[in-house]
Amino acid sequence: MTAPDDSGFTEDDLSGPVIDRRTTVKLLAAAGVTGLAGCTGGDGGSGGDGGSTDSTEDTQSGDSTASSGSMGGRLSAGWFTGSIDVLDPPYISVGQYFQIAANVFNGLVTLKKDLTVRGDLAKDWTVENDGKTIRFNLREGVKFHNGDEFTAEDVKYTINRTISEEAPAASKLGTLKPVDEDGVVVDDDYTVTLNFEQAMAPALIYLTRGPGRAATIVSKTAIEEMGAEEYSIKPVGTGPFKVSEHEVGSKLTLDKNEEYFETDDDGNQLPYLDGIDVRPIPEAATLVNALRSGDIDFANLVPLQNLDRIEESDGVSASVAPGVNWYGLAMNQRRDIFSSREARMGIAKVIDNEKFIETAYFGNALAAKGPINKATNWVYREDKPDDQAYDMEAGKQLIEEAGISGESFSILVTQGDTRAAKAMRQQLNAAGFQVELEQVTSSTYWERYEKGDYDTTISGSVGDPDPDQSLYNFYRLPDEDGVWNWVNFQDQQVHDLLSEQRQALDREERKQILQQLEDRLIEQVPHAYLVHQNDIAALSDSVSNFTHIPFMRDLSQVMLDG
Template sequence: MGNSGKISDGALSGPVIDRRTTVKLLGAAGITSLAGCTSGGDDNGDGGSGGDGGTDDGGNGTTDVPSDDQRGGRLTAGWFTGSIDVLDPPYISVGQYFQVAANVFNGLVTLKKDLTIRGDLAKDWEVSNGGKKITFDLRTGVKFHNGTDFTAEDVKYTINRTISEEAPAASKLGSLKPVDDGGVVVKDDHTVELNFEEPMAPALVYLTRGPGRAATIVNKEAIEKMGADQYKVTPVGTGPFEVSKHEIGSGITLDAFEDYFETDSDGNALPYLDGIDIKPIPEPATLVNALRSGDIDFANLVPLQNVKKVESASGVTKLEAPGINWYGFAMNERRKPFDSKKARMGIAKSIDNQAYVDAAYFGNALPDTGPINKATNWVWRDDKPTDQQYDPEAGKQLIKEAGAEGASFSILTTESSLRGAKAMRQQLNKAGFDVSIEQVTSSSYWERYEKGNYDTTISGSVGDPDPEQSLWNFYRKPDDGGAWNWVNFEDDKAHNLLAEQRKALDRDERKKLLQELEDHLIKQVPHAYLMHQNDIAAKRSNMKGFTHIPFMRNFHTTWVEE
């Protein structure tokens, strides 16, 4: 990989991949930025595991564990959204949903705080055949929440379901051989083999539990018994918490799973909590007031206009990490005038990104005119193409040439994103457009956005530390991998560059391809790129044992002091 050379099969094999090798893997997968972000915990907030059940640090960043009388109790958490609609991992396209689901499920492996890859549901593994084969030795005695035993068949079922149903997460295993033709081979109840068409060292990173991962293990019996639609609401996993109740728009009750397999460094069962009560709270002031008053112990996101209130609140701690995301002004290319690249570029050049960040995000974001974020430092550039740079006169000329002067259109938004929509409307009306705001519920927003029933909106990628994760589903063609290509951008060069960079295990080669891709996207304007938002959460001082990793919100090592 670049100047560091290829990685041997032996170095990639389990039960632990050392730090140096893992950093190489992260480089190939584009996740090197986590080296600076995970000093206090693991990639997923996971406790991880050593041997058949122990965890070396409980994911706390220290060896501290609660006393006997501190265990138990319930955590009350506020989620800055109107509803949490989907918890079935491969179908989750909203970052806040996965923050909940990660407490319900496990992956095959996990990325620990010291940047070593360790087992999650797999206790060991061996890489062979020049990196094309990974054989996993799975844990014994692991139970799903419905009491069924976890076996190798569940790994095969999960991967086959993700791929055959063309779920958004399927793209992570695009180089896997066909599942029933040697791609996934069940050797026995606790041994499973994955075979790839070509070497894919980052595969182990993609098999960790986290957003956009493809092997977060689901339960076949539960899916068949309750049906796919209900499973998306009340799924069954092997994680530390089980879904006891879920009323969309009202709240989620997670209760501790008594048969969860992990323990802390002292051998105590995890999780420490009896459960978590999650309340969707879309109103910024309501969320922050609930945190300040103690009505909730934790806020998964802090509304940016209220950051200063959180910073000054007694008994409240702001948690901040670099944003591994991008946001842009999405324009539906199946509607006029957005079918014109010239019109889209004119709009992009009419947007003052810094002014937008100041107005919509109170400065808590990094303005940018491209999608690759600064946290992904190995591929980030300060000197990106200037095509989308703010230039109102040039923008006005392009809009005139496209025949889009005075065009009328709406910005689709939810209550939690209303401030950003208003800031955008103000800038675009100033540029001569007739822009209105269409505010809908969270459920209606995602249904309409996915079906292309909108003019424009502000959206992007959240929680994707690998550049591919934040680009593949957005810019592959809609009928060939572009699961989230809801701007309906169809471009052969972008489509092919995404395929090429995936095969490039040499880091320098991959960097060159990704930068070429970013240059092309900036020039083609599928989005008017805006910024990268900082990841800000908050907790009360009585909440202990939580490690803030960018995007993740895992609670199995958390406890609440009375």
């Protein structure tokens, strides 16, 4: 047994093929994911603030055997979006896109429902060199969807591509040595070694298959043959389902990967389904009606304002997990009207969050004072600074002092998803502004938002259980890792604190830094923080074996009855 490092872990603790629950919980704490500890086991559901239930059986690949439903059949799924534009993992910045991609790809390791880290494409691993080196022994015989064999070279290519092309996911590997300086070493076809500049126990969490992860393995051959643009739409992975057809904005067809390596405890090959037919549905009412009428079996996301319709319907149910997110009014600081802190603070203070939640979400959300969500309970505080608290008189005074009284601007919004924007417009117009909605397609929305071609919009972090994931890319300086800093927020103190909290492996030390960081964000108002939403999916009674891990939509063990 090796001696523990400064983070309290021994190398034996962190080595594979399985990391026990106690050690994994510590890892999650170090990575900031502690809030999931109470919501990934048990019955898979949590009432949360939305007050719904999850009646599905909680099983997960490799953890248990299905006891209901039958094998085969095709799942008809509705995705609450106008289109699914990107499925190339390191370039995905929209949470709903990764919910699809996670069924097409694998990572080196994976996090199971019982909170153990287990191998995914890696069957075993060892931690060496005082925690600075992780050596992975890979599965043999794994095939990509195009028939190519998966090897250690694919791991190196994936990581090098993510970093060299400065993809958004590259920030997860910020402490890895340069790839060409022994950061990633291919020892043989089925052994690969990662070397870090400093010990980083949470690295194993960031190497799991999940949203925003940097080692979701892609196919070098497929990318070179297809080109990056086509691969982005019809990628080739090793996962349980393969993309057979994709008409962006119309339909997405996933078929069973007949050569998938994973089986259940009885030796039955996964996935159980023959395939999944995904239809983008941007209108909330249309999505709910399709589920209630039986046109679809599964909805990846139910807007909170439509939750009551699901709960009142026969034959369908909601599945609720704590939301690992934050949403706010994004104010584009490239626009003169939002360039001063006083102006942004004035706008924040004329917004009544509780009224906004009642109007936009029928009360089914939690008011946000800052960006750190309640599910991340180890760092969350109820007593956050109230700088942005509703105070119409004080807000109007700040607005007047900033010289923006009566100004005109727009809220960029996707078609069919306007309720929250309309509720926001109502409050801002009541404060004396002249606000209009600018409705565009989902594709146009993300193109314009990323380019900074907008005045305001309601957005935020959708599925990032680690505070680093929900803050780092959003608020680092735009030309230094702030790949999602689309509000053009520039604050050196925030930039430095984001770097500092990454290096703090001690949980209490990191907590203090993160809370100081949150205080600064509340004070500087890059967003007027609005709400934290629960993560709600919905399914018909014919669907069984869906495990609801917050934000994820793993369909590899889903079955259809009858």
